[in-house]
Amino acid sequence: MNAPLAPNSYRAQPDERGHFGDFGGRYVAETLMPLVLELDEAYRAAKADPAFKAQFDDLLEHYVGRPSPLYYAERLTEALRESAPEGMGAQIWFKRDELNHTGAHKINNCIGQILLAIRMGKTRIIAETGAGQHGVATATVCARFGLPCVIYMGAKDVERQAPNVFRMKLLGAEVRPVTSGAHTLKDAMNEGMRDWVANVHDTFYIIGTAAGPHPYPEMVRDFQSVIGTEARAQMLARTGRLPDMLVAAIGGGSNAIGLFHPFLDDADVQMLGVEAAGHGLDKQHAASLAGGFPGVLHGNKTYLLQDEDGQITEAHSISAGLDYPGIGPEHAWLRDIGRVQYDSATDTEALDAFQLLCRTEGIIPALEPSHAIATVTKKAREMRQDQIILANLCGRGDKDIFTVAEALGVAI
Amino acid sequence: MSRLAATFARTAASGRAALVAFVTAGDPTTDATGPILDALVAGGADAIELGMPFTDPMADGPAIQAANIRSLAQGTRTADILAIATAFRARHPDVPLVLMGYGNPMLRRGADWFAEAAAKAGVDGVICVDVPPEEDDALGPQLRAAGIDLIRLATPTTDAARLPTVLDGASGFLYYVSVAGITGLQQAQQGSIEDAVARLKAQTDIPVAVGFGIRTPEQAANVARVADGVVVGSAIVELVAQHGTAAAEPVRAYIKSLADAVASARKVPA
Numbered sequence: 138m139n140a141p142l143a144p145n146s147y148r149a150q151p152d153e154r155g156h157f158g159d160f161g162g163r164y165v166a167e168t169l170m171p172l173v174l175e176l177d178e179a180y181r182a183a184k185a186d187p188a189f190k191a192q193f194d195d196l197l198e199h200y201v202g203r204p205s206p207l208y209y210a211e212r213l214t215e216a217l218r219e220s221a222p223e224g225m226g227a228q229i230w231f232k233r234d235e236l237n238h239t240g241a242h243k244i245n246n247c248i249g250q251i252l253l254a255i256r257m258g259k260t261r262i263i264a265e266t267g268a269g270q271h272g273v274a275t276a277t278v279c280a281r282f283g284l285p286c287v288i289y290m291g292a293k294d295v296e297r298q299a300p301n302v303f304r305m306k307l308l309g310a311e312v313r314p315v316t317s318g319a320h321t322l323k324d325a326m327n328e329g330m331r332d333w334v335a336n337v338h339d340t341f342y343i344i345g346t347a348a349g350p351h352p353y354p355e356m357v358r359d360f361q362s363v364i365g366t367e368a369r370a371q372m373l374a375r376t377g378r379l380p381d382m383l384v385a386a387i388g389g390g391s392n393a394i395g396l397f398h399p400f401l402d403d404a405d406v407q408m409l410g411v412e413a414a415g416h417g418l419d420k421q422h423a424a425s426l427a428g429g430f431p432g433v434l435h436g437n438k439t440y441l442l443q444d445e446d447g448q449i450t451e452a453h454s455i456s457a458g459l460d461y462p463g464i465g466p467e468h469a470w471l472r473d474i475g476r477v478q479y480d481s482a483t484d485t486e487a488l489d490a491f492q493l494l495c496r497t498e499g500i501i502p503a504l505e506p507s508h509a510i511a512t513v514t515k516k517a518r519e520m521r522q523d524q525i526i527l528a529n530l531c532g533r534g535d536k537d538i539f540t541v542a543e544a545l546g547v548a549i
Numbered sequence: 550m551s552r553l554a555a556t557f558a559r560t561a562a563s564g565r566a567a568l569v570a571f572v573t574a575g576d577p578t579t580d581a582t583g584p585i586l587d588a589l590v591a592g593g594a595d596a597i598e599l600g601m602p603f604t605d606p607m608a609d610g611p612a613i614q615a616a617n618i619r620s621l622a623q624g625t626r627t628a629d630i631l632a633i634a635t636a637f638r639a640r641h642p643d644v645p646l647v648l649m650g651y652g653n654p655m656l657r658r659g660a661d662w663f664a665e666a667a668a669k670a671g672v673d674g675v676i677c678v679d680v681p682p683e684e685d686d687a688l689g690p691q692l693r694a695a696g697i698d699l700i701r702l703a704t705p706t707t708d709a710a711r712l713p714t715v716l717d718g719a720s721g722f723l724y725y726v727s728v729a730g731i732t733g734l735q736q737a738q739q740g741s742i743e744d745a746v747a748r749l750k751a752q753t754d755i756p757v758a759v760g761f762g763i764r765t766p767e768q769a770a771n772v773a774r775v776a777d778g779v780v781v782g783s784a785i786v787e788l789v790a791q792h793g794t795a796a797a798e799p800v801r802a803y804i805k806s807l808a809d810a811v812a813s814a815r816k817v818p819a
Contacts, residue, residue, distance in 0.1 A: 154683060164652055164679045164687075166608045168704040168729050171711055317614055323605060330607040335730035337706055433652040433679065433687075434605060446627045447657030449604040 147401035147476050150467065155351020155437075158473060161466035163350040164433045168334045173436075177352045179257045184359070189252065196248050197363060200281070203245075205364075206233045207371035207527075212497040217517045227520035229513055230380065231530040232368045232396065235502065241532035242364060242392045243274035247343060249360035251278040254341035261336065262286045264343045265329040267294055267322035267388075268457035269301025270503075270532060271345030276310035278343075286310040289328040291321040294457060301536060319451050322461050326435050346389025347465035350436030354465050361395025368527060369399050380527035382407040382516065386509040387479070388423065388459035390468045392531035397477060407478065410468060411512045413454035414481035423452035424481045425464040426472050439466040455484035455544060456504035458532070482511035488544055490514060491534065503532030504540065552645040552673045553698055553721045556595050557756040557777055566773035568811050569758055570594035570804060571649065571782030572789060573602055573616035574633050575625030581794045582633050583640075588801035589785075590644055593808025597637070598676065598780070601630055601650030608678045610733035612783040615790060627654060631670045638671025647674040647700060647721070652688065655680075660688045664695035674698035674721040682714045689718050698722075703749060705729045705741070712752055722756040722778060723749060727763075733783025736762030739771050746775045766810035773814035781807060 150157045155177075163173055183189040197203040210229045218226030234242040254262060262284050266272030272288040279286035288305055292314040295302055305312050318324035333342045347357040365383075372380055383400060385393035387410040400406045415422035422428060429440040432447060442450045442462035452462040471477040482490070487504055490511035494502050502510060506529060513528050520526065534541070542549045550558070560567040570589040574582050582599075589597055602620040606613060630648070637646055648667060655663045655677060667675065675697055680688050682701065692699045698721030706729055707715055716723070725745055727737035742759055749757045758778025763769055772779045788803055789796040 162687075163681065163683050165681060166678050166704075167681055167702040167715065168608075168706050168726065170681045170683065171706045171708060174711075317611075318604065318618070327605050327607045331610075331731045334608065335734075337729055430657075433656060435607070436679075438687075441653070443653065443657070445657065447603075447654035448621060449653070 147471070148398060150470065151351060151355055155355065157354070157467045157470035160431070160438050160469040161351055161354055162438050163436065164438060165350045165436045166334060168337065169350070172337050173350045180253060180352050180356050183253055183256055189256070192252055193249055197245065201238045201244050201248065202236065203363065204367040204371070205236050207368055207375060208233050210498050213494065214517070216493070216497050217514055218522070221518040224522060225518055225520065226522050227381065227517045227524040227526045228522070229517055230372070230525060230527045232364055232527065233530055234364055234392065235530045235533035239274050239277050240535065241270045241274065241503065242361060242395060243271045243345060244277065245363055245395070246345065246357050246360040246391060247274040247278045249356070250341070250343045251282055251284070254284070254343070255282060257341065259339060259341035260284065261340045262343055263289065263329055263332050263340055264345060265289045265322065265325040266345065267291070267325070267460055268536065269294070269298040269305065270458055270536065272310070272312070273301055273304050273308070275343050275345070276305040276308035279310060280308045287332065288312045289315050289325040289332070291319070291325050292316045293320040294322065294325070298457060298536070321451070323449065330435070345391070347391040347394045347467060348389045348435060348437055348439065348463060354437065354467055357391050358394045358398055358467060361391050362398045364392065364395040364529060365397060365399035368396060372527060376525065379403055379406050380525040381405070381520065382409060382526045384409045384411060384509045384513050384516065384526060385529040386411050386459065386505045386531065387464060387468060388413070388461050388505065389463065390465035392529050394465060394467055396529045401476060408476070409512060409516065410477055410479045411508045412479060412481040413456060413459035413508055414483040415453040415455070417483055418481060421451070421453035422481070423454040423459050423461060425462060426468070426479045427481050429462070431469070434463055437466045439463050439469045455487060455540060456508065458503070458505045459508065480512050482508040484544070486511040488541065491541060500530070501534035502530055503534045504537045506531050551698065551721070552643060553596065556645050557722060560595055561777065564815055565812050566776055566814065567595040567756070567758065567778040568593060568804070568808050569596045569598060569778050569780040570785055571598040571600055571780065572785055573600035573613060573620050574630040575602060575620035575623065576616040576786070576789055577619055577793045578623055579625055579629045579633065581796070583636055584797040585789060585800055586637050587640065588797040589804055590641055592801040592804025594804055596645040596647065598647045598649045598782070599630065599634060601648055601654055603651040603654055606651065608731055610731040610783060612733045612786050612790065616786045631666055634670035634672050645673045646671065647676060648672050649676040651678050652680045655688060660691035664691040664697060668695040668697055672697060674700045676700045676702070676724060682717065685718055700724055702726050705745065712749070716753050719753070719755060722758050723753060724780065725749060725757055725759045725776070726761050727759050728761045730761070732761060734762060736768060742772060743775050766806045769807045770810040770814040773811040779811055
């Protein structure tokens with residue numbers, strides 16, 4: 138098999154039709170198509186407008202609390218070196234996006250999209266949410282800008298994530314439990330699309346991950362790229378060099394693409410995306426790249442968990458934020474051309490990594506980045522001590538303590 | 550002449566609109582779908598839309614969502630849908646049959662495979678909800694090569710600037726989705742349907758059929774006065790939900806009431 142030729146830049150995608158190689162695109166119903174085209178036009182104009190960028194940057198600094206710190210995890214590094222071969226055990230650094238307002242990277246994207254919604258004259262915001270982090274971030278920016286907000290959330294997730302449901306309500310959002318399909322994230326996204334199609338005149342759909350019809354994957358990536366842009370500059374300033382490897386967890390893939398994208402043309406920087414292997418790749422999981430096949434869902438062509446008739450199958454992960462049967466189209470492309478490697482971590486491995494970080498660094502991570510940390514613990518032992526791994530700590534674990542307690546058999 | 554073209558020519562010649570009836574394949578069972586399709590024809594449907602169930606029917610309202618779930622829950626496979634189509638074609642050599650559904654099940658084994666399998670099953674046209682003209686490459690060339698009409702959708706949000714894009718490569722008929730929304734809920738105002746049909750017919754020679762939210766004979770007649778075709782779906786699917794494997798007779802009676810209304814719609818009382 139011939140490997141595809143390496144492009145001049147890995148950062149020049151998508152094309153004007155929103156295609157990342159064979160992936161992405163605009164697979165939406167005709168009712169939405171004019172809206173998606175209008176959104177694209179509005180986003181191009183905003184991207185070219187220094188005032189838009191100034192407003193975005195100002196809010197990220199003073200409202201979100203950026204830049205987030207770049208942190209050398211010395212005790213975790215030492216702990217892993219104890220069980221590593223002689224001279225091995227790479228330095229582990231974290232981009233601390235869990236310190237953002239609302240506790241995760243999701244808010245970066247929400248700030249960008251709500252500014253665009255206001256620019257477009259939209260007066261009503263909708264969003265889907267799985268674990269509730271994107272719902273909370275969306276409800277937050279809606280409160281900040283005084284726009285009504287409807288959050289679609291699978292009925293099963295409403296039950297599992299009661300604290301986040303209450304947070305969204307405190308912030309003034311209306312949370313609509315979705316009882317179609319399997320009552321989880323993909324069904325919430327279906328319901329978001331149905332709402333949008335019926336309210337196209339006044340409604341802006343804030344999609345939470347780097348997926349959906351063009352320009353969403355590009356737009357979400359651009360807003361989240363603040364993570365990688367900051368991290369690259371911080372790493373150069375602190376160590377005078379670039380990291381050897383980047384690691385990030387992948388559900389839809391917005392925190393990972395945000396970290397990776399600014400480094401894509403740095404040929405010596407390896408990148409590793411970590412999917413959720415759930416109970417194991419041979420059982421129920423959420424690893425669309427490892428266990429999926431290209432297809433079309435929610436507006437884009439990408440790898441999907443599906444059966445041989447193209448029916449979408451249910452994902453499973455202990456982390457509700459990774460519990461989605463698809464992945465952003467740019468990751469599908471980066472995987473196929475070989476620029477980024479993808480691995481997976483099981484529920485159990487993520488739980489172990491979660492506890493390890495709590496004890497070694499005094500940081501309670503979310504279950505999503507716990508998957509990345511699980512893979513970091515393996516990779517660090519295979520790399521030399523002078524090498525650097527930079528992982529994205531994309532969310533904090535306060536929201537997950539009930540899930541973790543249950544998994545560990547602890548009553549709280 | 551294709552079956553769709555022949556049917557629209559025939560109904561136009563007799564001074565009426567074509568009645569297009571939708572049901573979801575495999576609802577409530579794969580065996581029950583054949584008799585329901587026969588009932589649609591017996592009741593007076595001129596063309597059939599056979600819905601391909603999908604786990605994530607994003608453009609559909611509660612009635613058709615539930616039908617998709619019922620069908621998949623009892624195990625409907627793509628092969629079953631093609632078998633239903635093949636058997637229908639054998640029983641009804643002249644009635645146009647259109648497959649309607651979402652892109653993923655159509656693309657799963659490759660668009661070439663799907664186009665050939667559909668042609669072999671005697672399918673005349675395909676409506677794919679989430680493959681818009683912008684992504685035509687994914688499915689359109691393969692269907693056209695297999696001699697299958699790709700039926701495009703126009704909606705209230707399809708403006709004059711965009712309409713040529715929609716019409717480029719459209720064949721069979723143009724499906725005007727009269728409501729910006731999902732299937733089976735509200736119906737559009739008669740005036741807006743009339744304006745839209747006039748606007749569309751000024752731009753294309755292919756027949757214009759109108760659907761979404763049409764359920765009573767009176768509504769069907771109103772649409773039939775101005776459009777080349779009237780599409781009814783959710784109301785039929787609701788009858789199937791209500792009567793299950795005994796749905797054929799109530800479906801036939803209901804379609805008959807619509808067909809009678811459509812047939813007399815353009816006759817102005819003296």
